[in-house]
Amino acid sequence: MDVREGGVGAGGDATHNAVGENSRVYDSRRYEYHVYPAAADTVRWPLEVGSVPVLASAFQPRSALRERVDAARSAGNAAVLTQVLSGGGGVGKSQLAASYAAEALGDGTDLVLWVPATEVQQVIALYAQAAVQVAAPGAVGINPEDDARAFMAWLATTPRRWLVVLDGIADPSGMDGWWPASRSDSGWVLATTRLQDARITGGGRRRVNVDVYTAAEALAYLQVRLADDDAGHLLDTAAGDLAEALGYLPLALGHAAAYMINEDLNCADYLVRFTDRRRQLDHVLPPTADTEGYGRQVAATLLLSLDAAQRTEPAGLAEPALRLAALLDSAGHPHTLWTTPDICDYLTQHRTCPAETAEIAEIPQDPVTPEQARASLRTLHQYALLNVDTRREHRAVRIHALTARAARETTPAADLPTLVTTTGGALLRIWPDVDQHHPALAAALRTNTDVLADHAGDHLWQSEANRVLFRASRSLFESGLTTASTAYCQRMASEAEHFLGPEHPDVLTARGNLAVSYSQAGRAEEAIALEEQVLTDSRRILGPEHPDTLAARANLATSYAEAGRTTASIPLLEQVLADRVRIIGPDHPSTLTTRGNLAASYKEVGRIAEAITLEKRVIMDRTRILGPDHPTTLGAQASLAVSYWEVGRTKEAITIEEKVLADSKRTLGPEHPQTLTVAANLAASYSQVGRTKQAIAIEETVVAAYERVLGSEHPDTLTARSNLAASYSQVGRTKQAIAIEETVVAARERVLGSEHHQTLTAAANLAASYSQVGRTNEAITIGERVLADSERILGPEHPHTLEAAANLAFSYEQGGRTNEAIAIEERVVAARERVLGSDHPDTLMARSSLAVSYWQAGWREKASAILESVLADCERVLGPEHPNTLKARANFATVDRRSRRGRARRTRWRPWW
Numbered sequence: 001m002d003v004r005e006g007g008v009g010a011g012g013d014a015t016h017n018a019v020g021e022n023s024r025v026y027d028s029r030r031y032e033y034h035v036y037p038a039a040a041d042t043v044r045w046p047l048e049v050g051s052v053p054v055l056a057s058a059f060q061p062r063s064a065l066r067e068r069v070d071a072a073r074s075a076g077n078a079a080v081l082t083q084v085l086s087g088g089g090g091v092g093k094s095q096l097a098a099s100y101a102a103e104a105l106g107d108g109t110d111l112v113l114w115v116p117a118t119e120v121q122q123v124i125a126l127y128a129q130a131a132v133q134v135a136a137p138g139a140v141g142i143n144p145e146d147d148a149r150a151f152m153a154w155l156a157t158t159p160r161r162w163l164v165v166l167d168g169i170a171d172p173s174g175m176d177g178w179w180p181a182s183r184s185d186s187g188w189v190l191a192t193t194r195l196q197d198a199r200i201t202g203g204g205r206r207r208v209n210v211d212v213y214t215a216a217e218a219l220a221y222l223q224v225r226l227a228d229d230d231a232g233h234l235l236d237t238a239a240g241d242l243a244e245a246l247g248y249l250p251l252a253l254g255h256a257a258a259y260m261i262n263e264d265l266n267c268a269d270y271l272v273r274f275t276d277r278r279r280q281l282d283h284v285l286p287p288t289a290d291t292e293g294y295g296r297q298v299a300a301t302l303l304l305s306l307d308a309a310q311r312t313e314p315a316g317l318a319e320p321a322l323r324l325a326a327l328l329d330s331a332g333h334p335h336t337l338w339t340t341p342d343i344c345d346y347l348t349q350h351r352t353c354p355a356e357t358a359e360i361a362e363i364p365q366d367p368v369t370p371e372q373a374r375a376s377l378r379t380l381h382q383y384a385l386l387n388v389d390t391r392r393e394h395r396a397v398r399i400h401a402l403t404a405r406a407a408r409e410t411t412p413a414a415d416l417p418t419l420v421t422t423t424g425g426a427l428l429r430i431w432p433d434v435d436q437h438h439p440a441l442a443a444a445l446r447t448n449t450d451v452l453a454d455h456a457g458d459h460l461w462q463s464e465a466n467r468v469l470f471r472a473s474r475s476l477f478e479s480g481l482t483t484a485s486t487a488y489c490q491r492m493a494s495e496a497e498h499f500l501g502p503e504h505p506d507v508l509t510a511r512g513n514l515a516v517s518y519s520q521a522g523r524a525e526e527a528i529a530l531e532e533q534v535l536t537d538s539r540r541i542l543g544p545e546h547p548d549t550l551a552a553r554a555n556l557a558t559s560y561a562e563a564g565r566t567t568a569s570i571p572l573l574e575q576v577l578a579d580r581v582r583i584i585g586p587d588h589p590s591t592l593t594t595r596g597n598l599a600a601s602y603k604e605v606g607r608i609a610e611a612i613t614l615e616k617r618v619i620m621d622r623t624r625i626l627g628p629d630h631p632t633t634l635g636a637q638a639s640l641a642v643s644y645w646e647v648g649r650t651k652e653a654i655t656i657e658e659k660v661l662a663d664s665k666r667t668l669g670p671e672h673p674q675t676l677t678v679a680a681n682l683a684a685s686y687s688q689v690g691r692t693k694q695a696i697a698i699e700e701t702v703v704a705a706y707e708r709v710l711g712s713e714h715p716d717t718l719t720a721r722s723n724l725a726a727s728y729s730q731v732g733r734t735k736q737a738i739a740i741e742e743t744v745v746a747a748r749e750r751v752l753g754s755e756h757h758q759t760l761t762a763a764a765n766l767a768a769s770y771s772q773v774g775r776t777n778e779a780i781t782i783g784e785r786v787l788a789d790s791e792r793i794l795g796p797e798h799p800h801t802l803e804a805a806a807n808l809a810f811s812y813e814q815g816g817r818t819n820e821a822i823a824i825e826e827r828v829v830a831a832r833e834r835v836l837g838s839d840h841p842d843t844l845m846a847r848s849s850l851a852v853s854y855w856q857a858g859w860r861e862k863a864s865a866i867l868e869s870v871l872a873d874c875e876r877v878l879g880p881e882h883p884n885t886l887k888a889r890a891n892f893a894t895v896d897r898r899s900r901r902g903r904a905r906r907t908r909w910r911p912w913w
Contacts, residue, residue: 042135045160048105049130050114051391052165053098056254058225060217062096065210069096072206073188081182082189084169084200087210090251093192096210097165100190110160116395117166117191118331120174121443124148127178143711144439148178155180155187166191168331172199179203213250218243221250222267225257234260238268245271251403258383309383310352317368317376318385320350323415325377325386325399326407327423329451332395334430334444335388338377339370342426346418347373394444408455417463420456424465427452431471446472453495461499466506473513482521482752489514503541505548508534512552515559522756524563524794531556545583547590550576554594557601564798566604567835573598587625592618596636599643604799606840608647615640629667631674634660638678641685646841648879650689657682671705673716680720683727688883692730699724713747715758722765734773741766755793757800760786764804767811776815783808797831799842806849818857825850839877841884844870848891867892 072083085093104112111134115126124144131139131151138150155162164180169191180189193200201207213221219240226235246252260270309318324343325333337343347368377397381388386399399407411419431445432438449472453460460466469492476485489510496510512534518527535556538549557572577598580591599614619640622633637660645653661682664675680702687695703724706717725740745766748759764786770779787808790801805824812821829850832843851866871892874885 043133045110046105046108047111047130047133048114049111049133050116050126051389052101052105052112052114053094053389055098055102056095057228058221058223058257059095059099060092060213060221060250061099062092062213062217064214065096065208069100069208072208081185081187082179082191082203082205084191084193084205084207085210086193086200086207090249091210091212092250093210094167095250097167097190097192101163101165104161104163108161109163111162113162113164115164115166116168116331116392117175118168118170118329119443119447120171120178121446122440123166123175123178125440125443127151140708142708143713146712152178152180156183159184159186162187164189169193169200179205212248213243213253215240215243215248218246218248218253221253222257225253226261229261231261231264234264234266236267238266238271242267242271255383255385262383306383306385309379309385312379312382314368314372314375314379316351317347317372318379318383319352320347321373321376322380322385322399322403322407323411323419324423325380325397326404326411327419327452327455328397328399328404329395329444329448330399330404331447332392332398332444333448334394334441335374335377335390335396336430337426338373338397340426340429342422342429344368344370344373346422347376350415394441416456417459420452420459421463421465423452424449424456424460424463424468428465428468428471431468431475442475446475458499461496461506470509470513477517477520482517486514486517486521489517503537505542508538508541508548508552512555515555519559519562522752522758522793524559524757528556528559528563531559545579547584550579550583551590554590554597558597561597561601561604564794564800564835566601569601570598570605573601587621592621592625592632596639599639603643603646605835606837606843608643612640612643612647615643629663631664631668634664634667634678635674638681642681645685645688647877648882648885650685650881650883654682654685654689657685671709673706673709676702676705676709676720677716680723684723687727687730692727696724696727696731699727713751715752718744718747718758718762722762725765725769729769729772734769738766738769738773741769755789757790757794760790760793760804761800764800764807768807771807771811771814774814776811779811780808780815783811797835802828802831802842802846806846809849809853813853813856818853822850822853822857825853839873841878844874844877844888845884848888852891864892 069083069085073081085096087093098114101112101114111130113126113130116122125148127148128139128141128144128151130136131147131154132141134151134154136147136150136154138153139147141147155164162182164187166175166189169175170193172193180187182188189205191200191205212218222239222243223232223235226232242256243253246256256270259265260267265273306319306322309322310316312318324346344367351368377386377388380386385403386397388397390396392398427445427449432441449468453469460469473485473488473492476488493507493510493514496504496507500507511530515527515530515534518524518530531552535549535552538546538552542549553572554576557569557576560566560569560572573594577591577594580588580594584591595614596618599611599618602608602611602614615636619633619636622630622636626633637656641653641656641660644650644656657678661675661678664672664678668675679698683695683698683702686692686698699720703717703720706714706720711717721740722744725737725744728734728737728740741762745759745762748756748762752759763782767779767782767786770776770782783804787801787804790798790804794801805828809821809824809828812818812824825846829843829846832840832846836843847866848870851863851870854860854866855863867888871885871888874882874888878885
């Protein structure tokens, strides 16, 4: 059990990437979102975006209901024109909305957008698609959420006429911020939902309750439906009685009419069968089970249609197919699911002959093919038991919630475990390895997995199909949905323990993944506490040398390192490395990952020579096993370059980085995220040796590429923008630097929260910039807050906390508060000597800053002695040409304070999962 795996990660122990502002992070988790926007002058109006449902046969205009909708619309205002069609399933809400959409298309409305709105990510995806198609300003086809917001801004201001239909809203709170508005009175929003929820009607939205047909509408439906299919002879005097027996429910009438047409039954004969079937089903669908108020009539109609579908070729597949579909999202699941071996095998094993023909027919023995599986869907579609619309791609197969419920309630309990296992396996089989290339499919698969889990009880957890739950968790994380990922992992851990017991390996996996989510969300101490418990339990349950126990120790070590507890991390990693070499061999991927992580931890505490030795071995092993151009081999070379830079071998570092960049462009492409990371590292090296113009040119390219590939608010994009701001500051472009840093702080507060360590580091950088331009009071205010938060959240000796303290000391001195600055700097020097050692570069720079403060306070001899000692140590440890040595020499010669901005550029190449 690898606590970074279990469906969330793959292979070996997954580990965290180092974080920190301006960090030179080499990370393999990058995904591209390829949509290419049209130029504004190429938009061809009018536009239809999304699949507007085709109106049902014999659609009824429902004039009284439309009058209420139109009245609600006319009572709106120019800012918001939104009507919400609210009612139970099967009453015709979506069909009514589709009729309005069809009319809008017919009268030349410029844009009609149909959005399946059961999940907010679906809404964002369709908004983003529409933004590209209407050429909304700011929509570049890279980040769905950015493009979606650009689309909403376009809707609010465009004079073009538009209609947006939000069909099937299931989460009112999730829709906050995604309700369109029109300030030019040119647009209209129409929504449908089953919910009776006050949140739906906030913000100027008006509810219109939708009920069943009137008696006249139901009779008119039957008349038109039968006549249109050349079956008017089936309409007789029992039609009114039949409509009443069906409760005037549009869905039930649709089932009945389709059954009558296919079986050539008139209303009187159908009513007799319906009545008989209803009595037989009293024990299956009692009134107490009808919590949604549909009545048992609909369930009986459903089962009549299912009998007929079972007799249709391919015979015997309709019922098992319906039972599979009933476990999935009623809003739709991918059509490709029905081509999987899981589905075909299940249909083969559960094919049955209809009861009427059982004595004269034999069950076919040949395996069911994907074509036959899809044909079974078409049969169910024919009998109105579900809907198949391949234009909807990832939600092509839809089943009404009532139909699904009836199918589930009539499924024998003994069949449910196999159904659940089959469905979970099929979902996992069609799930792509990389979600970011298929965001709409990933959203549909997540929703369907949630629905399956709701219906499965403990059956999903008791089988290998539970891997799909872990895959859904990983999907949330890879989509950048940190809050949703954490909530999902919390629920998974709770459910796993409930269904499997506290000591099952899958429970340990789920809890380990929750710890990873905590860490990603900046909740480091919670992550560590949980990982410590997972490790204790793994040792006791699995044994100290089980691969999953080793993975738990490695993950805990990584969390220690990220929390600044490197001295605790190193012994754990050393033991894990020794155990893995002994147990799984020196060439196993997990062994190589551990060796690289240990090198990174050595580097953190100044043991750079040992880090270089390990990194060279990692490069040699990865080259031998994977080849010189493999991404992980290139990543190991990038880490070695950083180590060379830290010990003053700057030319060698730059040579390696230039080669790795060229190789990455050749093998991965110029805008692959790993290539961009290498480019950012090279720019950082150029900046440190004074080649700032070259650094800026690269960093500007990197920022633009990150924004295209990852989006404007991705953490790596924000780090790249911060590095660019630092370079701007070096060449005197301070106003531009501050403008960038202010946007980075705002973005990180919005995305990660005000107390996330990356947000705190961004704020510290902004304070340092304010200090540099004389905005000392603002710098001190920010710096004091950042230091207090860092001490409380990260601890007083965390590297980020010490960096924040150093920046605050600089601001104090700028403001003439030298004694306060000295007090802080003395604490920083003592902490760094204790944590990092006296020869660590950060310790040497802290001593240099303290010496300059002593000089400013008039303690000249003491300052000179420290600066002379620092210079000698820098030359000995880092070499005479290392940038930090040059800074120490400048301080010693001129007492130059300009080098004292705390902007750490660290690289730790460690795959996170």
